[in-house]
Amino acid sequence: MKKILFSLMSLFAGLAVAGSASALTVSDYTAGVAAGGIGGTRHNLGSFGPVIHTGEQASPFLAGMGTTEICVFCHTPHHTNTALGPTPLWNRVNATTTFTTYGPTIGGSNVTAVGSVSLACLSCHDGVTTFDNLVNAPGKGGVNSAGKDQGWWFLMPGGVGSFTNPLDHFDPSAGGACASCHVSLPGGMGTIARLTIGTDLSNDHPVSVTYTTGRAGLRQTNTVISAINLTAGLNASAPTLFGGNLAQNRWAVKGFISDTATIADLLRDNKVECSSCHDPHFKNSSWDEVESVAYENWCGTSELCTDGQFLRRVGGNTGSGVCRTCHDK
Ligand code: HEC
Ligand code: HEC
Ligand code: HEC
Ligand code: HEC
Ligand code: HEC
Structure with a gap:
């Protein structure tokens, strides 16, 4: 049942984005914008x-x-x-x-x-x-x-x-x-x-695991996150779908959306912690996949409901973009 609701609502969300100028997409989270809200x-x-x-x-x-x-x-x-x-x-x-x-x-x-x-x-x-x-x-x-x-x-x-x-x-x-x-x-x-x-x-x-390049396909810590190619090998539509989500890879770092941050900026004492992937302050409304469920009537629309799971990546985990930023898989 959940699955059916999810796919119906995904369709609806797709239409809503196409038909409305107000829906937020990855393009609304440009470099330098505060990761607040x-x-x-x-x-x-x-x-x-x-x-x-x-x-x-x-x-x-x-x-x-x-x-x-x-x-x-x-x-x-x-x-x-x-x-x-x-x-x-x-x-x-x-x-x-x-x-x-x-x-x-x-x-x-x-x-x-x-x-x-x-x-x-x-x-x-x-x-x-x-x-x-x-x-x-x-x-x-x-x-x-x-x-x-x-x-x-x-x-x-x-x-x-x-x-x-x-x-x-x-x-x-x-x-x-x-x-x-x-x-x-x-x-x-x-x-x-x-x-x-x-x-x-x-x-x-x-969590609280040391980031050791050479394990689990992890990229070098000095890798500039925005330079990682997340669309290589995917279906030809991947770079353009969902507002071009996968064609860009910006993350919230030190309170702002960044296109110059490296993987080292995600680590705390060189370790992966909860806040490597999440920014607890960031109302991330740019992930197309979350909150597309019918019970979210406490705030009216799924756009208002979403915190994008507080993920640091603009566009959330579409195409496993969060995972593939660290893991070269
Ligand atoms: C739900 C818990 C929580 C709340 C509420 C919260 N913070 Fe934070 N804050 C954290 C955590 C956890 C960190 C460390 C995150 C990290 O490692 O990046 C942090 C880090 C910060 C930092 C330094 C890193 C950065 O992202 O800039 C600032 C500044 C900050 N908080 C300000 C605030 C202010 C101002 C408020 C209220 C408007 C607030 N926080 C509310 C949990 C919270
Ligand atoms: C390696 C990245 C990563 C780390 C580290 C991480 N998370 Fe997450 N977390 C995610 C992703 C990605 C999601 C979204 C999963 C989804 O909805 O598909 C998520 C979802 C969540 C959720 C919502 C659960 C759900 O499925 O709806 C909570 C709560 C959460 N994380 C808390 C934490 C806490 C607390 C820690 C530290 C103990 C932590 N996370 C560490 C990546 C991470
Ligand atoms: C007295 C009844 C009641 C209790 C007890 C209750 N809730 Fe709720 N909760 C509600 C109602 C009503 C809503 C709004 C439902 C809606 O909008 O569809 C809600 C909505 C929520 C939502 C929003 C759905 C979402 O994912 O955004 C979350 C999360 C939530 N509750 C968590 C909790 C947690 C955690 C507890 C226990 C600490 C709890 N609730 C206890 C009645 C309750
Ligand atoms: C002060 C308590 C508190 C702290 C500390 C806290 N959280 Fe939460 N978090 C909550 C509560 C409460 C909710 C659910 C609230 C609700 O739905 O009403 C929540 C929800 C979440 C969600 C789900 C958001 C969504 O989009 O559905 C994630 C992910 C999450 N927290 C991650 C974290 C991470 C990571 C940290 C540390 C950086 C953290 N939280 C620290 C209280 C806290
Ligand atoms: C911030 C960087 C980072 C991100 C983002 C990240 N990981 Fe990891 N991951 C690590 C590190 C560090 C390890 C530990 C590797 C080791 O030392 O063996 C790890 C380990 C793993 C392992 C192997 C665990 C084991 O027992 O061997 C899996 C599977 C994994 N990650 C999957 C994921 C998935 C799925 C996501 C996206 C939801 C993700 N990772 C996101 C850094 C990351």
């Missing part, structure tokens, strides 16, 4: 956020049960947690650091620890740590260097929620608070189960 993405958990958001500040009943701040869920200007390496001004502490690591790769690496920016992402995507577990609370809320759950209420689109805070973390199992509604909502559990990366990282692309 976080306020309108799923990563805005404050009261003005579009999906999971804290108590509405406008309602007296829920006043004090949240914040309109956006950055505070991840960053704070003072009293930061500096333990996570290059993750700047970090305002979170992981409730668990016990992960099943990836282990040995075919290329000969052995991932035995998770660190750095990956732990930062996993401080929400682990399914354990609550979204409102902060070091430096907003305003005069105080500092807790070990992190403290703020006890806030989180709501769904349209203010749907309950007056406790069961929505404050991802549910790893199908039996928890998220499931209480989503089992029967269109899209079912897949809508939300996909967001729980969990504590078992052996079933995810390796």
Whole structure:
């Protein structure tokens, strides 16, 4: 059923792009444009956020049960947690650091620890740590260097929620608070189960793995990303389809869309981390394939819904462009 919906909606999306001048394509993300827009993405958990958001500040009943701040869920200007390496001004502490690591790769690496920016992402995507577990609370809320759950209420689109805070973390199992509604909502559990990366990282692309050229067909780290030919050998239509997605290869780096960045710019301490592929601030509406599903009625159109999975590559993973940027496959 999902497959049928997907192909129907893909057709529709194709028509919409052809017929409307307002739809965004890769060409709207030129070099130098800021990789921003976080306020309108799923990563805005404050009261003005579009999906999971804290108590509405406008309602007296829920006043004090949240914040309109956006950055505070991840960053704070003072009293930061500096333990996570290059993750700047970090305002979170992981409730668990016990992960099943990836282990040995075919290329000969052995991932035995998770660190750095990956732990930062996993401080929400682990399914354990609550979204409102902060070091430096907003305003005069105080500092807790070990992190403290703020006890806030989180709501769904349209203010749907309950007056406790069961929505404050991802549910790893199908039996928890998220499931209480989503089992029967269109899209079912897949809508939300996909967001729980969990504590078992052996079933995810390796993270905290050193980038060693010569393994797994990896390109040289000084390779200029925009110069990589992603259409070689593909069907003749590949360079022109989807707004010329595969004919260009720009990535968000250091906050801006770049056509001069190299693969080294994607690495943190020479390792692949979650943020090698994702920029958590980037509302990337240029990937034609995502969000083409019928249940996305919380924001009206799929164009508004999409964050493009926060992928750094303009055009997302069309033609596996993300994968083939590092792997010469
Ligand atoms: C959901 C978590 C999250 C939120 C919310 C968030 N950030 Fe970040 N931010 C991160 C992570 C993780 C990094 C490190 C990413 C990396 O390795 O590139 C980062 C890095 C940065 C950087 C340095 C790298 C860059 O991309 O420029 C700046 C500046 C920054 N954030 C500013 C902000 C501001 C301002 C806000 C609020 C408007 C904000 N962030 C909201 C997670 C977040
Ligand atoms: C090597 C690149 C890469 C790395 C590293 C990576 N991701 Fe992803 N991630 C992707 C791609 C590509 C997608 C989109 C998959 C799709 O929708 O086809 C994705 C999707 C996701 C999704 C949405 C899941 C879905 O299928 O809808 C989440 C959540 C996510 N990533 C979180 C993370 C976290 C957390 C980390 C670090 C532990 C991480 N990613 C590391 C490439 C990566
Ligand atoms: C009280 C009922 C309820 C609960 C509990 C609930 N949701 Fe929702 N959720 C909704 C409704 C209603 C929508 C809007 C559905 C739509 O627009 O089709 C929604 C939409 C979403 C969406 C948007 C779909 C998408 O992919 O963009 C996500 C993601 C989501 N919920 C995640 C969660 C997570 C994660 C939890 C648990 C932490 C959760 N929800 C708990 C009712 C709920
Ligand atoms: C403060 C908690 C928090 C942190 C930290 C965080 N995320 Fe998320 N992320 C969320 C929530 C909550 C959602 C889903 C929100 C919703 O749909 O309402 C989400 C959604 C996503 C999605 C799906 C977007 C889509 O288009 O459907 C991806 C991918 C993702 N996060 C990756 C990351 C990566 C990578 C990092 C680290 C760089 C990160 N997140 C850090 C809370 C967080
Ligand atoms: C930022 C660079 C980068 C990107 C983008 C990237 N990878 Fe990787 N990939 C790596 C590194 C580094 C390794 C570890 C190689 C090693 O040391 O053996 C790896 C390993 C792998 C492996 C082998 C794992 C093993 O157990 O041997 C596979 C399969 C793989 N990647 C697939 C993908 C896919 C599919 C995508 C796109 C979704 C992708 N990669 C995107 C850097 C990348």
